[in-house]
Amino acid sequence: MIDDEILNKYLEAGKIAKECREFAAGKVKAGAKILDVVVESEQKILSMGAGIAFPLNISLNEAAAHDTASPGDERVFKAGDVVKVDLGVHIDGYIADTAVTVDLGKNDLLVEASKAALHAAIDMVRPGVRTGQIGAAVQAEIESRGYRPVANLTGHGLGQYLLHGIPTIPNVGMQGGTELEEGMVFAIEPFASTGSGIVSDASRTEIYSQISSRQIRLPSARKLMKIVAERNSLPFSRHWYYEEKSDLAIAQLVKQNILRGYPVLHDVPGSLVSQAEHTMIVTDDGCIVTTV
Structure with a gap:
C-alpha cells in the first residue's frame, strides 16, 4: 500500500x-x-x-x-x-x-x-x-x-x-x-x-546516469560528478553540463563504470x-x- x-x-x-x-x-x-x-x-x-x-x-x-x-x-x-x-x-x-x-x-x-x-x-x-x-x-x-x-x-x-x-x-x-x-x-x-x-543501439549517446561511486582522478570528471551525484542516480543529458572538457570527463567515467550511457535505440x-x-x-x- x-x-x-x-x-x-x-x-x-x-x-x-x-x-x-x-x-x-x-x-x-x-x-x-x-x-x-x-x-x-x-x-x-x-x-x-x-x-x-x-x-x-x-x-x-x-x-x-x-x-x-x-x-x-x-x-x-x-x-x-x-x-x-x-x-x-x-x-x-x-x-x-x-x-x-x-x-x-x-x-x-x-x-x-x-x-x-x-x-x-x-x-x-x-x-x-x-x-x-x-x-x-x-x-x-x-x-x-x-x-x-x-x-x-x-x-x-x-x-x-x-x-x-x-x-x-x-x-x-x-x-x-x-x-x-x-x-x-x-x-x-x-x-x-x-x-x-x-x-538496437545506435552510435549516438546523449543520456547517462551514475551507477557507482569510486575515487576519480581526472579533475574535470570530479567536477562533473559533484553535480551528477545530486541526481540520485536519475539520468542526465550531456548538453546539461557541457563545457570544454565534459566529453572527456564522461568518457573517463564510463570507462571506470561510474556512469553508464543510454544509446539511442532504433529499428x-x-x-x-x-x-x-x-x-x-x-x-x-x-x-x-x-x-x-
Whole structure:
C-alpha cells in the first residue's frame, strides 16, 4: 500500500507531467529546432516546481527512445517525421513517466496502434493480472493494425528515484510474468513499428546516469560528478553540463563504470515507430492513471 503523502506526490508529478507533455508536443512543428523544444520543455518542468526525472526524449522516425538534443544541436523537425516525445517528472523522487507521438506526416494508423494498445493495457490493470496477459493485449492491438510491437522494449516499475523497477510490462504476450498487486506503480509504454519490431543501439549517446561511486582522478570528471551525484542516480543529458572538457570527463567515467550511457535505440533504417505511455498505480479494483 502507498500512504497518502506518497500518493499525493505521485499524483502531483502526474499532473505536471501531463501538462508538460502537452506543452512539449505542441512545440513539435516542421522547422522547429529540437534543442529549443527540449530546453523550453525541461524549463517548464522546473518552473512548475518539479524535478526532471530524465532528459526529455525526442526520438525521430526509426528511433524509438533515448534521443535528446546534443550541445549546439542544429537538427530541426521535418515534414513527415514521426516524433516520440517522452518525459519524466518527479516530486521528491516519486516519478511520472509519460509519452506521446506527434505525427508530422500521414501516419495516423501507426500512432493509433500504440495509443490503442496502451488503452487496452490500462483496462486490464488490476490485482491478480499477470504482466504476460497485458503484453498479449498490447501485441493484439498493434498487430491488428498491421504493425509489429517492439518486443525488446518494455514498461517498467517506478519507485522513489527508481526509473526501471519491478514489474516489467512486455509489449508481446508471454506465459506468466509478474502478478500485479495493489500499490504497485509502473509505466506502460507500447511501441508500434513498421520495421522489424526489434531495436538496437545506435552510435549516438546523449543520456547517462551514475551507477557507482569510486575515487576519480581526472579533475574535470570530479567536477562533473559533484553535480551528477545530486541526481540520485536519475539520468542526465550531456548538453546539461557541457563545457570544454565534459566529453572527456564522461568518457573517463564510463570507462571506470561510474556512469553508464543510454544509446539511442532504433529499428531498421527507413522504418517508423510510434509510442504511447502513461504511469499508473494499482488499486484494489483497477488503477489510477496519474498522467491523464
